[in-house]
Amino acid sequence: xxxxxxxxxxxxxxxxxxxxxxxxxxxxxxxxxxxxxxxxxxxxxxxxxxxxxxxxxxxxxxxxxxxxxxxxxxxxxxxxxxxxxxxxxxxxxxxxxxxxxxxxxxxxxxxxxxxxxxxxxxxxxxxxxxxxxxxxxxxxxxxxxxxxxxxxxxxxxxxxxxxxxxxxxxxxxxxxxxxxxxxxxxxxxxxxxxxxxxxxxxxxxxxxxxxxxxxxxxxxxxxxxxxxxxxxxxxxxxxxxxxxxxxxxxxxxxxxxxxxxxxxxxxxxxxxxxxxxxxxxxxxxxxxxxxxxxxxxxxxxxxxxxxxxxxxxxxxxxxxxxxxxxxxxxxxxxxxxxxxxxxxxxxxxxxxxxxxxxxxxxxxxxxxxxxxxxxxxxxxxxxxxxxxxxxxxxxxxxxxxxxxxxxxxxxxxxxxxxxxxxxxxxxxxxxxxxxxxxxxxxxxxxxxxxxxxxxxxxxxxxxxxxxxxxxxxxxxxxxxxxxxxxxxxxxxxxxxxxxxxxxxxxxxxxxxxxxxxxxxxxxxxxxxxxxxxxxxxxxxxxxxxxxxxxxxxxxxxxxxxxxxxxxxxxxxxxxxxxxxxxxxxxxxxxxxxxxxxxxxxxxxxxxxxxxxxxxxxxxxxxxxxxxxxxxxxxxxxxxxxxxxxxxxxxxxxxxxxxxxxxxxxxxxxxxxxxxxxxxxxxxxxxxxxxxxxxxxxxxxxxxxxxxxxxxxxxxxxxxxxxxxxxxxxxxxxxxxxxxxxxxxxxxxxxxx
Numbered sequence: 242x243x244x245x246x247x248x249x250x251x252x253x254x255x256x257x258x259x260x261x262x263x264x265x266x267x268x269x270x271x272x273x274x275x276x277x278x279x280x281x282x283x284x285x286x287x288x289x290x291x292x293x294x295x296x297x298x299x300x301x302x303x304x305x306x307x308x309x310x311x312x313x314x315x316x317x318x319x320x321x322x323x324x325x326x327x328x329x330x331x332x333x334x335x336x337x338x339x340x341x342x343x344x345x346x347x348x349x350x351x352x353x354x355x356x357x358x359x360x361x362x363x364x365x366x367x368x369x370x371x372x373x374x375x376x377x378x379x380x381x382x383x384x385x386x387x388x389x390x391x392x393x394x395x396x397x398x399x400x401x402x403x404x405x406x407x408x409x410x411x412x413x414x415x416x417x418x419x420x421x422x423x424x425x426x427x428x429x430x431x432x433x434x435x436x437x438x439x440x441x442x443x444x445x446x447x448x449x450x451x452x453x454x455x456x457x458x459x460x461x462x463x464x465x466x467x468x469x470x471x472x473x474x475x476x477x478x479x480x481x482x483x484x485x486x487x488x489x490x491x492x493x494x495x496x497x498x499x500x501x502x503x504x505x506x507x508x509x510x511x512x513x514x515x516x517x518x519x520x521x522x523x524x525x526x527x528x529x530x531x532x533x534x535x536x537x538x539x540x541x542x543x544x545x546x547x548x549x550x551x552x553x554x555x556x557x558x559x560x561x562x563x564x565x566x567x568x569x570x571x572x573x574x575x576x577x578x579x580x581x582x583x584x585x586x587x588x589x590x591x592x593x594x595x596x597x598x599x600x601x602x603x604x605x606x607x608x609x610x611x612x613x614x615x616x617x618x619x620x621x622x623x624x625x626x627x628x629x630x631x632x633x634x635x636x637x638x639x640x641x642x643x644x645x646x647x648x649x650x651x652x653x654x655x656x657x658x659x660x661x662x663x664x665x666x667x668x669x670x671x672x673x674x675x676x677x678x679x680x681x682x683x684x685x686x687x688x689x690x691x692x693x694x695x696x697x698x699x700x701x702x703x704x705x706x707x708x709x710x711x712x713x714x715x716x717x718x719x720x721x722x723x724x725x726x727x728x729x730x731x732x733x734x735x736x737x738x739x740x741x742x743x744x745x746x747x748x749x750x751x752x753x754x755x756x757x758x759x760x761x762x763x764x765x766x767x768x769x770x771x772x773x774x775x776x777x778x779x780x781x782x783x784x785x786x787x788x789x790x791x792x793x794x795x796x797x798x799x800x801x802x803x804x805x806x807x808x809x810x811x812x813x814x815x816x817x818x819x820x821x822x823x824x825x826x827x828x829x830x831x832x833x834x835x836x837x838x839x840x841x842x843x844x845x846x847x848x849x850x851x852x853x854x855x856x857x858x859x860x861x862x863x864x865x866x867x868x869x870x871x872x873x874x875x876x877x878x879x880x881x882x883x884x885x886x887x888x889x890x891x892x893x894x895x896x897x898x899x900x901x902x903x904x905x906x907x908x909x910x911x912x913x914x915x916x917x918x919x920x921x922x923x924x925x926x927x928x929x930x931x932x933x934x935x936x937x938x939x940x941x942x943x944x945x946x947x948x949x950x951x952x953x954x955x956x957x958x959x960x961x962x963x964x965x966x967x968x969x970x971x972x973x974x975x976x977x978x979x980x981x982x983x984x985x986x987x988x989x990x991x992x993x
Contacts, residue, residue, distance in 0.1 A: 298327035311362040330372035378409030390418040413450035438508030445525030486526035517679035519668035543578040564609030582629030593932030606907025606921035608650040650909040657712040663722035681718035684866035691902035717743040724752040736854030740888035767818035767851025784841040807864030950991025959986040
């Protein structure tokens, strides 16, 4: 194969050469519809989907069409202050009288037209309607009519979706079904029903399709035949994924153009999952990076649990995390979490109600909006389990009341967490250590959230000198894969006075996931990798080599050792570097009489401080971030916290508080009106374990805001359970909250 190492960047460059300036070779049979550009995201008159969204989705089952009561749905939405409905249009099962080829009209609907009834009723009440379309596959009767519209494996057998019942016949990004047919379908429902937008459900295509279109497109672009998964090399599959990601881009672009042909006020968005999912060697090729370019508002699926056999609850702050990430990627767009009162794993019964309320306040505190997805009924109060039917009402009503203050808010931060897409993709190959991409980031987040340190994410494709210079401290949580450009930017950032905290294998791989003999940032870290990696998960320790160092001094009077865990890289420190802690070899604990060693190790640093140019770096050769998340020993989290605080130095943080770790703090600012801020406090204080059953109120919370402005021009207490006092002292806004039960919110306008 002529493409020895292909990534997305050189793939696009090569495409430009091959096609004479066109970045991608059009897929066979494709035509490009005209598009209408949307208004500027922060225009004086933003369109409806650029305002705070309060969404309800009813994923109707076939029998829900029987005696469908559109007015009852609207009445419920008005009662709960929803402003947008997402409702079945069709694709698999059609909820309208579909005259198009491949129609599969819901037989329970009879001669009625659910889409028309609910669209008319919603529009009469001033509610926007988004049509849910789903082109992932069809039932056998449709497949038999149009067999050349769908996907085939390498043997010529039709591909079916094993997770659906019945097993649907699948289609791919290049297929007629997902393109010409989908385009005609979307055009028809927008034209005939005047719906306000399209929700493209299950947009992702898994596996490798060997249909005639995929074969022709891959051959034209890559100069080779499609790989067969069972026999393909990792490099071949990596090349396939570069091609697949760009084909997915073409497909999303085509679908958006189809929608936008009807006007800039018609919205397009689609289903994208977690920022932490690495997928397999072959996955959908769609993530939040390429989705960001195509969707009018950003949506991430964020249920309390996933639809899997082994149920676990996501971290309570995950809703906040995903909003921060979406806002970091595209601050001008609405960031929406798609959750459900009855969840997705056990959707016929409620999800834990208190967790859901915390979930919503957490998302709101970062500037997020909400999409309540109901799977089992005409609306949440007309289904089998109605206990969570009004769970979201308090948050939705709050957003409606204060929409004029909440619009266009983004998080404030003085710390940036570096987010690396190549590092996430590195985990497709399932590292032998058994860790996952999310653990290091979540460990850093836990330290920051528990200590009320505001933070952003820094997506790697948006890295620039200006972006880096916005932060007092930048954290690289095991960012394994860095390009030479990124390394140079980070090196210059530190050299000119920036502060950097990095862990473990940061910069040990290039952007294609290929290993290096030494750190790309070795001269910045002040150490070199010897090539040896040690399993320090059990009975391993760090010797405090520099007891006077600020990272160790709070404990060093009473201990010579800190715990070590996870894995540790054996490194050699530069002469000028300061070794705070060092690696000690394993001490076997049995028999206890033999559990000792002659001398604690002092050769290889585990915690290192180094000055580079005018800047400073703390490098951990082990995994304090991962261990903080997976085990939580305070030695690891304390070392990270002290490292962040030490690097930040005397700089005044945007916010300080006496609130306990269980109270999460949010501070956002208006991206449109200078000087406007919103302070949020979310209480998660409860008994041990999840789900949360009862919140324990927290009293006498004090918060100090160190935000720009010559004076406090105006403030408004938006939500509080007790008395709140706001005053200015020494140029800072001091807030005293008498009692916090679930959520506190304060709007502040500073004079400029």
